Amino acid sequence: MPYTDAVMHEIQRFANIVPTNIPHATTMDVTFKGYFIPKETYVLPLLCSVLQDETQWEKPHQFYPEHFLDSDGKFVKRDAFMPFSAGRRMCAGETLAKMELFLFFTSLLQKFTFQRAPGTSKEDLDFTPLVGFTTPPAPYKCCALPRS
Numbered sequence: 247m248p249y250t251d252a253v254m255h256e257i258q259r260f261a262n263i264v265p266t267n268i269p270h271a272t273t274m275d276v277t278f279k280g281y282f283i284p285k286e287t288y289v290l291p292l293l294c295s296v297l298q299d300e301t302q303w304e305k306p307h308q309f310y311p312e313h314f315l316d317s318d319g320k321f322v323k324r325d326a327f328m329p330f331s332a333g334r335r336m337c338a339g340e341t342l343a344k345m346e347l348f349l350f351f352t353s354l355l356q357k358f359t360f361q362r363a364p365g366t367s368k369e370d371l372d373f374t375p376l377v378g379f380t381t382p383p384a385p386y387k388c389c390a391l392p393r394s
């Protein structure tokens with residue numbers, strides 16, 4: 247299911263839920279790309295800086311599942327996709343989270359058709375996430391119609 251996979255990856259890229267990542271600190275003096283970072287410096291490795299990097303994504307500020315598809319419609323991995331962070335302290339639950347996301351997403355789409363709530367227009371749907379340590383979607387109304 248390459249398109250479904252691409253959509254799920256794009257959701258995590260576009261609507262990353264932990265944009266500022268978890269704070270880290272250097273345990274020793276480090277020189278990184280010419281910058282000297284002393285021991286015990288507080289470091290915030292911003293995931294949003296990679297997930298929306300204009301040098302890495304064709305349409306960084308748009309929802310565009312094609313970021314993860316090649317010209318034959320096959321799924322492609324992208325190095326700049328890192329909603330679970332990177333390195334030794336990256337998310338320990340990545341495999342479980344991905345499995346759950348896949349099962350929930352595909353089961354919901356198999357059982358329901360999602361539509362805008364009656365009386366609302368496309369303009370009423372605002373996908374700007376709420377700002378905070380995590381960025382959940384703003385409340386919105388929609389209809390889930392059981393599929394026959």
Ligand code: HEM
Pocket residue numbers: 263264267268329330331332334335336337338339340342343
């Ligand atoms: C969409 C779902 C999830 C996302 C986007 C996510 C993302 C993250 C991120 C960005 C970090 C910080 C990594 C760092 O410090 O560099 C983290 C850490 C962690 N996550 Fe997740 N996570 C998710 C689900 C889960 C689940 C389901 C579990 C466990 C059942 C889990 C367990 C952990 C643990 C234990 C850490 C701390 C790892 C450490 O400090 O060594 N996460 N996660």
